[in-house]
Amino acid sequence: MTGIPSALPPDNAPALTENGPRRPLRWGILATGSIAHTFAEDLRLIPEDAELVAVGSRSADTAQRFADRHGIARAHGSWQDFADDPDMDVVYVATPHAAHQAAAALCLEAGKAVLCEKPLTLNLAQAQALVDIARKRNVFLMEAMWTYVNPAVLRMRELIADGAIGEVRSVHADFSITVPFDAAHRLHDPLQGGGALLDLGVYPVSFAHLLLGVPDAVSAWAHLNPRGVDDNTGILLGYDTGPVAVLSCSLGTQTAQRASVNGTLGRIEFARDFFHADGFVLHRQGHEPEEVRLPDSPGNGYTHEALEVARCLRAGATESPFVPLDGTLAVMATLDAVRESIGVRYPAE
Template sequence: MNKTHNWGIIGLGGIAQKFASDLQDIKTARLYAVASRTLEKAQEFSSKFKVENAYGSYEDLAKDPEVDIIYVATPHVFHYENTLMCLEHGKAVLCEKPMAMNARQLKAMIELSKKKSLFLMEGLWTNFMPHLQKVHQLAQNETYGKCLKVEADFSFKAEFDTGKRLFNKDLGGGALLDIGIYPVYLALKLLGVPQLMEAASEFSSTGVDVSNQIKFNYSSGATAHLSSSFAKTTASRARVHFENATVEFGSRFHETDQLEIRTNSGVDKLDFNYPTHGYQFEIEHVQDCLEKGLTQSPEWSLQASLELAETLDKIREIMGLVYKEDKSLG
């Protein structure tokens, strides 16, 4: 397991910079190539991170025979076309969340990855971080009894700018797909797909959702209360209530390295204390999958991504939020 994996990144925004920074801490990973829509931006990025190859075209990177896997970090409205292009060129793909604009797009992406026998995974980095692994283990083992309720919020005050992605419907803008996906993910991870869903949203003048209040109801009696917003900044915390304990995540819950477990006996504080952005856990997992010849992750499967996409689709249906990609595959 000492092979060095050559990574390529397409789409060189803020997330790509954090990913590239963490990747450089892994001895068996090499950031071999980066691509942007302009060669100048690719060269600027490659200079900052000392990358050997810079491309002014996504396809040129995908054609490079030395690239083992491509991290797709473009805005999510482009994930479908970018991922299909990478797969067509025979590349394994880690695609940033949300993997697609809807379940229909995702099914086509999964179908091509299976046809080509290529690795494909959604880049839901939170799933591989130590704090989430710990909470999932507590739920799986029923260490403190059954999970009764999940509360999760992710909110920040975003400047209203119709030209920027967050409020631009043509770029897949809106709170649900950008940040609301994290609370929804947490509920699915710990409680599974709900039997009933409720959702209430507020919309901007550009037609995207600014804030959401979502409730999941389960036949077991368990519930999930989930919120996301661009209208205010909160601590973005999460709480998981078990029969015999409450687990509180530090701020912000999707990337924290701290947990507090409250029981009748007192409070147990856990600090996972890693100095990076946290992407290395996901990167190491992907490389382990590639080493084993897997075409999907056993820890965040394509079926799990599909369930997440289908749940987001149903929430949007309740909200009345429709994107152009819902009307056709593209």
């Protein structure tokens, strides 16, 4: 395992205060793409815990349009001005993968806590550099792997820890979507860290790590697009104690994005969208299948990670026990091994 506890700890940590009562965490968003808009919309759903106060972009006009749309007080037309804003507690980095390291490093060096979209960086070396900055400066850093704080996934882990399906022996997971080839599209562009693996495959790989830990062997095959990044990838993770993980990701087909966790006494199946599911089916030997449902996530599902950041910062923590930095580094090492196997390398490396 990667050290993530099986249940949420009680929220009894000290509050963020400003000369008195608890106040919302002050967020800034760096970048203005679609996921930044979605995250901004979800922050509005937790007003007692989050206040969106600033946005940053390389363009003043783009930042101002984003601020106008979401009612944000301050719009910064440069990353440096944004990082230097004194009235932010935490930054959500929403840039494309290839810019994660530079964006997150700038904010960490400015003393800002950072929630950075997945994958944390393009490769392990870049991720380690960010972790080193965060730990040296004693500043909070967390990869935005929302699956790890998803209530359905947390409930699954509790059941497995209680022995509901016995010892886990295999994990199967797939995340595939249809994105027709366009050389300029970020998912097909090596300059932007494109390919199925880093955008989609990071979820099945992270899911396998969550359940089985660091693999002892990594094998992979992929078809590469004309620009040299993967558009259809299969991954096999092996463990010396016997378990295996069979994983896939693709930009060429729309799938149900299923996952199954198979144990010696039963299995757990996610029928679709395992990475932000609202439930699953528990199959136990000698029992009828049991459907486990969790309350619907508010909005688009990003509130869980925002609340986890707030909980950690109120507790004075510099990383989350649910998305520990060493776990993120371990996943990045596996992704590096997959890319080495399939022959994908990015210009920025």
